[in-house]
Amino acid sequence: MILLIKRLLFIVVVVGIWQLVYSSGVFPDVAFPSPSQVVEALYTGFADGEFVHALLASFKHLIIGLTLAILIGTLLGVLLGKSKQANDIAGMYLVSLQSIPSIVWVPLAILIFGFNELSVIFVVILGGTFVMALNVRTAIHSVPPTFIRAARTMGAHGMNLFFKVEVPASLPYFVSGLRLAWAFSWRALMAGELLSNGPGLGYSLRYAMDYALMETVIGIIIIIGVIGSVVDQLVFSKIEKHVMKRWGLTK
Amino acid sequence: MFLQIEAVSKSFAGDSGTDYPVFSDLDLAISENQFVALLGPSGCGKSTLLSMVAGLESISKGRIALEGNAIEAPDTDRGMVFQEGAIFPWLSVKENVMFPLKGTMSKEQASQVADRHLKMVHLSRFKTNFPHELSGGMQQRVAIARALAMDPKVLLMDEPFGALDEQTRHILHEELMKIWEETKKTIVFVTHSIQEAIKLSDRVVVMGTRPGRIIADFDIDIPRPRQRSDERVIEIEERIMSLLEVEIQKVLEEELDYDTAY
Structure with a gap:
């Protein structure tokens, strides 16, 4: 409870400083809106349905892209985790692919798919796939050998051993992978939409910038941050904690 | 021999x-x-x-x-009991003991066999618990019950x-x-x-x-x-x-x- 009050106070202080900077007139009004202008932009944006429309479009891209990223990433990760040969040949390239910022893929996506939602989804897939694959590979590699030895003494082998022991044993890393895949896909989504022809939250942001509606720009930045942290805290962090506890990885 | x-x-x-x-x-x-x-x-x-x-x-x-x-x-x-950490954390105590029985007998039968062996190691009270809730000694008793449940000819203990x-x-x-x-x-x-x-x-x-x-x-x-x-x-x-x-x-x-x- 006290922590909650402290956190609220912190926000009040930040907004206060923001207001002070605005009032001092260091930046021109057109480039630096006041907190109340941003609140108003947020209100009208939601009231006239523009933000809702953009959010729905963004979530559509995200859900399609992230689902495919998780599927492809998991398949790649299992392949690299199970086959030493595949990992020796292709494993190192996975890290280089992962280190490429998603926005770099946008020109390529636009040239291949054009200015449409498909190129946004393509960028989201690339954003999430490699980090998912890396985590799934780690997940497979870090299954405790004792689990596998114990299962073998109980007659488990082949597919049975994989699905009954290796898959559940690797769940903690898999869940971490999901969490990171979501985070990376969310960033990729914004990068892709920013350069797209809409609809989407990123597109709305660039549109507002083009018309010098800075209060809308900041409002959308706030929405992006809030969704990012809320989904992480309410969904992925919760799942991760639950799995870690059950698997005996935390006390 | x-x-x-x-x-x-x-x-x-x-x-x-x-x-x-x-x-x-x-x-x-x-x-x-x-x-x-x-x-x-x-x-x-x-x-x-x-x-x-x-x-x-x-x-x-x-x-x-x-x-x-x-x-x-x-x-x-041949059943084997390892030094530690060999029972599966994603399964309850009873599910762990039933693990080697799946596919060899019906579910009810497996459940009965598991119950009998959990009783043998005095863990009947904890059969719905998960391994992370048990002490090291209790975990080893689960491992012993699990190895014995499949009725091996020889029990190997490391x-x-x-x-x-x-x-x-x-x-x-x-x-x-x-x-x-x-x-x-x-x-x-x-x-x-x-x-x-x-x-x-x-x-x-x-x-x-x-x-x-x-x-x-x-x-x-x-x-x-x-x-x-x-x-x-x-x-x-x-x-x-x-x-x-x-x-x-x-x-x-x-x-x-x-x-x-x-």
Whole structure:
């Protein structure tokens, strides 16, 4: 409870400083809106349905892209985790692919798919796939050998051993992978939409910038941050904690 | 013989193509219902030998046979209890015990067998709990129940109480004795504790190191429960101790030589 009050106070202080900077007139009004202008932009944006429309479009891209990223990433990760040969040949390239910022893929996506939602989804897939694959590979590699030895003494082998022991044993890393895949896909989504022809939250942001509606720009930045942290805290962090506890990885 | 280890050798492949021998030409015959302890200092290959009986390690040379059938792979006729961390954290206590039974019997049957074995290790109260909620000693009891539930011909135990505190180990010794008297399973028990070996087993096989080999074989016919203060216990303990001291001295000297040579 006290922590909650402290956190609220912190926000009040930040907004206060923001207001002070605005009032001092260091930046021109057109480039630096006041907190109340941003609140108003947020209100009208939601009231006239523009933000809702953009959010729905963004979530559509995200859900399609992230689902495919998780599927492809998991398949790649299992392949690299199970086959030493595949990992020796292709494993190192996975890290280089992962280190490429998603926005770099946008020109390529636009040239291949054009200015449409498909190129946004393509960028989201690339954003999430490699980090998912890396985590799934780690997940497979870090299954405790004792689990596998114990299962073998109980007659488990082949597919049975994989699905009954290796898959559940690797769940903690898999869940971490999901969490990171979501985070990376969310960033990729914004990068892709920013350069797209809409609809989407990123597109709305660039549109507002083009018309010098800075209060809308900041409002959308706030929405992006809030969704990012809320989904992480309410969904992925919760799942991760639950799995870690059950698997005996935390006390 | 029930469990026959004949001229068995084991070596691991080294970095530069040279093989590191663990032991060679080892012979050991274990009869049914016997409780045999494999005792030795670390590095003598006792755990490796146990893994070979389980079928988890390949046999470099020689033959291991259970009731005349050569062992090539793990199977449910040999149950194994590991030192720690071998029960599955994503399954409840009861589901863990039911794990080896799936596919071999109906669900109700498996449930009954699991219940019976959980009762045997006094864990009936905890069957819906998950491993992370149990103490180390309780987890090992789950592992014992799980290995016994599939009714193996032989129970292999690899330092099963090595990671437990003294009191818990003492309690589990008593439980294991009761279980053994009830089931009369053949047990091969790997340990580096002389007292544990003498307290529990019918027969203590002492292994030496560099190279790994059997240096002595004691029949322990002292009636159970055995007291540490019993003269006969102390006598055997001292004899084994003097045998092992030579072995440990050998290891130490080698290590010291290595230090002075390089």
